[in-house]
Amino acid sequence: MREPVDRAPADPADVDEAVFDVVESIPPGRVSTYGAVGRLVGVGPRRVARALSSGGAAVPWHRVLRADGTCAEPVRVRQLALLAAEGVPVRGGRVDLAAVGWP
Template identity: 90%
Template sequence: MDAADVDEAVYDCVERIPPGRVSTYGAIGRLVGVGPRRVARALSAGGGAVPWYRVLRADGTCAEPVRVRQLELLAAEGVPVRGGRVDLEAVGWP
């Protein structure tokens, strides 16, 4: 799979995350067949058209460069955040 195909696979997967739910870079990577850093690279390079903010670190925290905006967008969808962390067991996908 070339880089463009990986990016498209990541975007397709992220688009399937329902509103009010979240996933992790690692979970998306497992679905696509790449590592979590590759998922992050795809989203940072061109994921603006998909709900990138629904993808979190494995511990339920946001990436620092987008933390404030990501938390705002998640709150708007009713995702519970406590202490800067999302409860992945409660709202994790898939």
């Protein structure tokens, strides 16, 4: 698991790469939140979302959720399908972060 950094990399491309590295390390069947990924990288949750929406197609972006265990609305249907395929339990459109949260 990646150790948290004291501050985010200065170059936006480096921030994106740091986000992608963390997201790639989330195991199948587990999920994390934008905030948890951000804490590991040293950025806020919105910056994590921006990195994933602009270039995260090559990483398992679907394993990153909102703090309440819900999906972002624009990708909700696809994200829930991908999570279900990995065996992530979803009830009422929400993932139980206590059960399958990472790290």
